[in-house]
Amino acid sequence: MIYSPLSVPSIIRFAAENHSDQEIVSRLNGGAMHRYSYADCYQRIAKLANALQALGVTKGDVVGTIAWNSYQHVELYYAISGIGAICHTINPRMGADRLAWVVAHAQDKLVFFDSQFSSMIDAAGTINSVNHWIALEADSKKNWLPPHSVKPLFYETLINEQRSNIDWPDLDENTSCGLCYTSGTTGKPKGVCYTHRSTVLHAMAICMTDVLGLSAMETILPVVPMFHVNAWGLPYGAPMSGAKLVLPGPMLDGESLANLIDQENVTSAYGVPTVWMGLLDYLDRTGRQLPSLKRLVSGGSAVSGDMLQRFREDYGVTVINAWGMTETSPVGTVNMPKQRSQNISQAESDALALKQGRGVFGLEMRLADTENRPLPRDGQATGELQVRGHWVTEGYLHQADLDALTEDGWFRTGDIASIDPQGYMHISDRAKDMIKSGGEWISSIELENAALSHPGVAQAAVIAVPHPKWQERPLLIACRSQTDAIAATDLRDYVATQLEKWMVPDAVEFIDEMPLGATGKIDKVQLRKIYQDYRLKE
Ligand code: AMP
Secondary structure: OOOOOOOOHHHHHHHHHHOOOOEEEEEOOOOOEEEEEHHHHHHHHHHHHHHHHHOOOOOOOEEEEEOOOOHHHHHHHHHHHHOOOEEEEOOHHHOHHHHHHHHHHHOEEEEEEOHHHHHHHHHHOOOOOOOEEEEOOOOOOOOOOOHHHOOOEEHHHHHHOOOOOOOOOOOOOOOEEEEEEOOOOOOOOOEEEEEHHHHHHHHHHHHOOOOOOOOOOOEEEEOOOOOOHHHHHHHHHHHHHOOEEEEOOOOOOHHHHHHHHHHHOOOEEEEOHHHHHHHHHHHHHHOOOOOOOOEEEEOOOOOOHHHHHHHHHHHOOEEEEEEEOHHHOOEEEEOOOOHHHHHOOHHHHHHHHOOOEEEOOOEEEEEEOOOOOEOOOOOOOOEEEEEEEOOOOOOOOOOOOOOOEOOOOOEEEEEEEEEOOOOEEEEEEEHHHOEEEOOEEEOHHHHHHHHHOOOOEEEEEEEEEEEOOOEEEEEEEEEEOOOOOOOHHHHHHHHHOOOOHHHOOOEEEEOOOOOEOOOOOEOHHHHHHHOOOOOOOO
């Protein structure tokens, strides 16, 4: 066979040739719509790649992006990696200090940014590695704050001057093409580098029917930000399959998403459960239906059975649970049905849907106990989930001291899981979120799901608090769906009907707003800080 290295720009070139008129539609800051085709996109990518080279970017340089999901961000993904540089997607939700830390740590040479983030960039202060800050905003007369009073360059001006054809350099398929830092809920963020090879193989995998099932017949909406693990690889999978790609920009509330889904006839959308709860609440409030939408894929944290059921019964939408990590590019498992799923009861099917899903060819999974001994795939034994494969990292950028792998080369996920004989993996918790009560482990996810099944509860999080007798006991912290929707004692009694007595949270606290981390997940580190002096009575 002819050897041909796997390369990221080959994906978009393929789309330009084979799906030339298929659309990329973006909702911009402020709500205006931008639409163009894969062929138009490819031409602008070539111009941008020429502009990057003109600015002195060469192989191995790191180029940062601080941007929402938009056509310009897609162009940056491909142009930066196409010339052998590394596209470092920066999460703006992590705040100015962390932003300064990751840009300096990665040694970004240029940073492209949505002007909405200019004050945060200004607060981050001077970062010596950065030669140019480049605003994605087209209008240079717009009134916004230039970072550190340095005059930024403008994206559109830069690319307008360039030719729209390019000969992509030959690159080894193991060249780095992307960089993403983990949300850093513990300690400093950790940088994960993706390669052309890992990115292409991951994109091919997500296109498979039983993974995300992308195709030229679909219109897909990645709500998951392009600054969080490459929006689950969808900006690669969409052009590879010829799917229409709809990019939502910054407006991610229920109403804005419903409008976009309706307007563009979106067939599947991808995001964290918090976003889908927002959409569900909006639909419930307005009675609106979304006829084009068939499927929502939910990942990043556990889904509740209640949400799955309401979407299915009230709106005809299937919610699919998927698991992954920054370190796994991210897709690791997806909860797709098998032939045997057609012959099981609704109750069994509901229980199965809460699992994180079955394995994807290209990524292997195993379970290990605390001594790193193998555990069976019997659906009962729980232990640490370990993975390896074509798109799993072997370590972190410039942090060789962080041990990511076991001695025999498997990545330690830190998730506690079981795997059933059918291959469906079920996460019971993050290792650090489990509650150890008198030597017995309690899963915070199980308790959260029990609370979330009550209609009066909008969000729930369980953390461990010290206890004089049991060392640790669960504290349930919840947000109500409406004021006075339920009292603390009633919620505790309700949860008790679904759990063993010893697992029932000792106390329930209601708060108005749940602290969320940079990727939209509930920030348990913050909750632990807030409740650090919380004491339970014996
Ligand atoms: P991140 O690297 O920020 O994407 O976080 C990865 C972590 O999110 C995983 O190790 C899991 O703990 C958690 N996670 C991802 N997907 C799911 C899911 N479907 N259910 C439960 N936890 C999940």
